[in-house]
Amino acid sequence: MRRARYxxxxxxxxxxxxxxxxxxxxxxxxxxxxxxxxRTRVGHLARLDLSLVV
Structure with missing residues (x-):
């Protein structure tokens, strides 16, 4: 939480x-x-690896 309400x-x-x-x-x-x-978060290297496979 970046900003608290209170x-x-x-x-x-x-x-x-x-x-x-x-x-x-x-x-x-x-x-x-x-x-x-x-799991929605994918690291930069994992994303790069996925783009090279396709």
Whole structure:
């Protein structure tokens, strides 16, 4: 999270904790249902390697 919605260290920390919990729940749901989340990030070298293969 680049910018917090709230001012103050305690509120900002609480917002980050809630965001982390929500993301972990999404990941757990995907894992329990057998649908792992897609890996969308590909490094520069991997992208270069893929472009040379095609």
């Amino acid at each position: 001012l103050g260290l305690q509120k900002t920390h609480l917002e980050h904790v809630f965001s982390a919990v929500a993301l972990n729940l999404i990941r757990l749901d995907a894992w329990w249902n057998g649908h792992p989340l897609d």
